[in-house]
Structure formats: structure tokens, C-alpha cells
Amino acid sequence: MTIKRVTGILLIIITSGWTNESLPSAKLLEYCNVFRQIQVDVRDCVISPDSATRAFQENMKNLRAVFARDSCRSIDSTYFVFPVRCYLPAESIGGRGRGYRPDGFDLFDMEVKGSHPAHDIFIRDKDKDQIDDRTWKPVDILAFTSGVVLAVEKDWQYDSDRRGGNWIWIYDPCLDGLFYYAHNNVVEVQPGQWVNAGDKIAEMGRSGYNAYKKRSPTHLHLMFLKLTPEGLPEPQNTYDWMMMAAVKE
Template identity: 65%
Template sequence: MRKVEAGPFNRDILMKSVWSTMGLMVVLVFSAWTSESPPASNLLLQYCSDFRQIQMDVRDCAITPDSAARAFKQNIDNIRKVFGEDSCNNGAGYVYPVKGYRPKESIGGRGRGYRPDGFDLFDMDVQGSHPAHDLFIRDKNKDGLDDYTQQPADILAFSSGMVLACEKNWTVDSDRRGGNWIWIYDPCLNGVFYYAHNRKVVVDPGQWVEAGEKIAEMGRSGFNANKHRSPTHLHFMYLQIDAYGQPQPGNTYDWLLEARPVD
């Protein structure tokens, strides 16, 4: 476990992130917990942009793991301050992310595909872990469409939260493994969900989504997911923010089994 101590880190990210949060809090105290939130403020969008930039810098090896960890902590701390813990209301509960499917028929390997050992969000040299569950659909010919409906499967928000970042423009000549992805911050859990390999993303950074709301369509985007050997699936990962402001893998298997399916 990486413990983040005070120290120098990416100055640009810090300077962008330390603006006063008061204006943003005024907006969100009255609106962030409802499905009718106003347009995101510039400050909130800056926090979302900072989150994405950290991920891009890690991907491109433009930042050291320790510097990325410190920048991540500062970014999450800023976002966390926006949401009052006493305001949390997760009345919608958890919704199974793949519309039209039940957990037991869709979760790959009955949960045995979850392998968190060695995971480090900030170190691209660390490989071999899979701190996620792959959620599958019926697609024998691997065309990205449900065999029964002949339509892409809708991806739904597992819980309510704020969209931090997304990728919408993956192309087949890209070597990026996540394809079209979405990061969503759940303030009730103080954790982030990652939805990858989507065909189409229909949400934007700074947007509040309710549990069960459509956020994407399942696809085969991503360097490995696009290969014919790979079954069509959603890569679903949850990272819990620990006491040091760092993302630690969390096994969502039991949550998924108990989640409400949507037909």
C-alpha cells in the first residue's frame, strides 16, 4: 500500500486544483444529490480535467508513480470536499450495470476473474493483476450485439455519482487497452467506478448520474477487447479511496449479486 506523505508534485495540477471550493459547494449543496442538477461549474470541470490529466500522464509515463499518487490525493481531496457526508442518500441502491441481464448469467467465472494482487493505478510497469469483474452478454459471433435483440446492450450506472472523466474516441488502430471508458466518483462510498470497452459513451465529465441511468453501450473497444478471441464484455472495476487518499481495489462481486437488474 502506498502511503502518500507531503512533498512536491505536479505543480500545474496543484495550482489548478487549489482554487477556493466555496462557489462549487454552493451549487452542489442544493443540486448534486438530485437527478436535475444544473450545468457543472467551471471549478468542478477543472477537477474533472485534473483527474483525466493524471490518468493520461500515467498512461504516457509522463509522471512518476509517487508524483501521480500525490496529485491523485490532492485531486480526490478537492472533489471530496464538495460533497457533505451527511447529505449522502443512496436510496436507489445498486443497479446491475448490464441492462437485460441477471448477475449470475453475466458475471464472468462466477467472480473468480477478480485478481487484485500487485495492482497499482500509477505504475504502467505493473502487469498481471485484474482487479475487476468482466460482465458478459450473449454474443456468439462477437459482433458487439446481443444475439437475441440484435442491439448493443445498454450500460447502466451501478450507483449514483459524478462522472469524472470519459473517453469517447477510441479507434481500432489504437493500442489503448481500455477503449472507450468512464470514471464515476461515488461520494457515498468515497470510491471510483471504472467502466471500460464501451461502444458508445453517452455521459460527460461533471455530469451527475443516478443509479440505473444509461451511461454507455457495451462494445468491443480496446486493444485486446477488440480482438476476435475476446468475448464481448464490460470491464467493471471499483477502487476504494483509503485513509491516505489512495485508490485500493475493491471486490464488487457480492454487490453485483445483490444489485437490482433492469429489463
């Protein structure tokens, strides 16, 4: 890694309010790499749910130690930016929030099916060409809150049977939880990068096994997993947050 790259990551952390300089920035990237590897191993069924759980808890413990949470701002309506540019929550959140179904979710077990601990946010794209029917432009995906990018997938292919497509995981230290943005077309962030609420992180797409099918409307899949004190991920409904979030033109 170049000195310029390491310095850049450290600067991002410091200017965002995180000043724990005792841990080298290279460690942050190491934790990001571990996070991604756990997701890949679970996806490929090469790790047991119990082993994945333990590895995840240890890695999140390390990530938590990077950030001084006493520098967090208050969590109010100004904390959030609606993650789809130029769309209102009331017109775009699928089923007015009724699509959120957390029961049975397990991040570490690919055999578990039937839950949907997330919200799908739809755009006007009748011909499903990933272009907004009103503006004739791609639709920007914005960071819902501020946080550090932990892992991304950029290379999904249309003939892949993998769900999620091109995805992004972001850790918000103040909420102490993980945001998952799925089905993107173009991903524009990198692991270790700090993003502020409202920053462009991707362009909406149709990537992912189910999202690519013609029957599926073009949408963003947004999930939030709140971490327990033990570092375990539990789904939390973001509907009320989205309804009060600022809308960015």
C-alpha cells in the same frame, strides 16, 4: 463556458443531494480535467508513479470537499443497479466472480502487470458484432451507483494499442470510491455530469487493445477503487454488491 452550462452542472449537484454551494461548478470541472490528465500522463509514461500519486491525492482531496457526505442514503440492496441492462448477475459475471485478482495492482504504474482487480460482465454476442444475439440491439451500460462523471474516453480507434478503449470514470461520494467502466462502444455521458444508479451511461462494445481481439468475448470491465483516508485508490471486490443489485429491463 456558457452560463447555461455552469448553471446546469450546479443544478445537477443540488438536485442530487449535494448542496455545497461555496465551491463554483467551474471548480468541479477543473478537478475532472485534472483527474483525466493524471490518467493520460500515467498511460503515456510522462509522469513518475510517485508524482502521479501525489497529484491524485491532492485532486481527490479537492473533489471530496465538493460533496457533503452527511446527505448520503443507506447502503443496501436498493443502492445498486446491475450495470448491464436485461442481464442477470448469475448468468453474466465471468467465472462467477473468480476473475477478480487485485494483487499487485498500481493505478499509477504502467509497468505493473498481471493483476485484474475487476469483474468482466459478458453478453450473448457469438458473432462479436456488439449486438445482443437475443434482441438484435446494442446492450445498455447502466450506472451501478450514483455519482459524478470524472472523465471519459470516446475516441478509441481499432488500431490503437491502448487498453481500456472507450472508458468512463465515476466518483461515488457516498461509497467514497471510483468506478471504472471499460471497453464501451458508445459513451453517452460527460465530465461533471451527475448520474443516478440505473441511468444509461454507454453501450457495450469491444474497444481496447485486448477486448477488440477476436479471442475476447464482448464484455464490460467494471472496477471499483475505494479511497483510503489519505486519498489513495485500493481495489475492492464488487461481486456481492452485483449479486444483490436490482436488474433493469
